[in-house]
Amino acid sequence: AIQLTQSPSSLSASVGDRVTITCRASQGINYALTWYQQKPGRAPKLLIYDASILESGVPSRFSGSGSGTDFTLTISSLQPEDFATYYCQQFDSYPLTFGGGTKVEIK
Amino acid sequence: QVHLVESGGGVVQPGGSLRLSCAASGFIFSTYGMHLVRQAPGKGLEWVAFIHYDKSTTYYADSVKGRFTISRDNSKNTLYLQMNSLRVEDTAVYYCAKGGLSLSSLRYFDSWGQGALVTVSS
Numbered sequence: 001a002i003q004l005t006q007s008p009s010s011l012s013a014s015v016g017d018r019v020t021i022t023c024r025a026s027q028g029i030n031y032a033l034t035w036y037q038q039k040p041g042r043a044p045k046l047l048i049y050d051a052s053i054l055e056s057g058v059p060s061r062f063s064g065s066g067s068g069t070d071f072t073l074t075i076s077s078l079q080p081e082d083f084a085t086y087y088c089q090q091f092d093s094y095p096l097t098f099g100g101g102t103k104v105e106i107k
Numbered sequence: 108q109v110h111l112v113e114s115g116g117g118v119v120q121p122g123g124s125l126r127l128s129c130a131a132s133g134f135i136f137s138t139y140g141m142h143l144v145r146q147a148p149g150k151g152l153e154w155v156a157f158i159h160y161d162k163s164t165t166y167y168a169d170s171v172k173g174r175f176t177i178s179r180d181n182s183k184n185t186l187y188l189q190m191n192s193l194r195v196e197d198t199a200v201y202y203c204a205k206g207g208l209s210l211s212s213l214r215y216f217d218s219w220g221q222g223a224l225v226t227v228s229s
Contacts, residue, residue: 001169034215036152043202043219044144044152049212087152091214094166096142096154 002026002090006099012107019075021102023088028068032092035064035073038101039084047086048073078104109133109218111203116223123193127223129186129203137161137181140206140213143188145199146222155201156188157214171197193227200224 003026013019023033031051036044046055048064051071061076075082083106088099115127129141143155156177157166165177176189186203201223204216 032211032214036216038152043221044216045219046215046217049215049217055217089152089154089215091211094157094214095168096157096214098152098154101151 001095002029002092002097004088004090004097004099006086006088006102008102009100010103010105012105013078014107015078015080017078017107019078019082019104021073021086021088021104023066023071023073023099025069025071025090025092029090029092031067032090033064033066033071034089034091035062036087036089037082037084038087044087075104109205111205111218111220113201113203113220113223116201116225118226118228119193120229121193121195121227123227124189124191125193125225127188127190127201127203127225129188129220131184131186131203131205134205136179136184139208141177141179141186142204142206142216143177143186144202144204144216144219145197146202147196147199150199153199157206158186190225193225195227198225198227 005024033051035048038044052064063074085101085103110132112130142157158177174192178187203220205218206213
């Protein structure tokens with residue numbers, strides 16, 4: 001199974017900060033990566049698919065990049081509603097796998 | 108819009124069985140592949156199973172293979188997960204999630220239900 005390693009596992013940031021989360025795959029997955037946002041007690045929400053394509057309705061401050069084994073999720077200017085946990089997921093092959101998550105907390 | 112509602116969660120003893128249901132609305136259920144994803148308390152996300160729109164193909168995580176069975180009834184717009192030989196480590200919130208239409212988007216999750224809690228405990 002393809003393993004995804006997210007870093008950091010948590011971070012503290014202030015409103016307006018630029019935040020970058022990385023996801024590394026154990027083998028090349030081309031662009032087969034998505035990013036989800038999950039708030040406490042809620043289901044995850046799709047943010048980005050195909051590594052860099054923004055899902056409809058997602059604010060443009062979110063962006064994704066990367067291919068192969070290294071990927072990043074960037075929030076250009078952190079907003080109060082962005083404090084949440086973020087997960088990457090690979091869809092190159094079954095079993096589908098997720099990264100361990102990155103919790104973004106208020107500084 | 109897409110609406111997915113899970114039901115059937117609860118408390119069960121180790122070795123027991125439970126069947127989850129996921130009622131779908133707001134889209135043509137019979138044309139989309141569907142997934143189950145779970146999340147143990149305080150932990151990350153784990154993909155569990157997938158079923159193709161026409162039931163022709165199913166996939167399972169190794170952790171549930173041989174114990175869980177995913178199925179669907181397209182006439183009732185409902186997805187099912189039959190869980191047998193349950194273990195303490197199966198305790199989690201179980202989410203049903205919709206795949207996309209293309210070969211690639213089929214493998215990620217564009218809509219999610221609210222989740223159903225399954226607790227395996229003696």
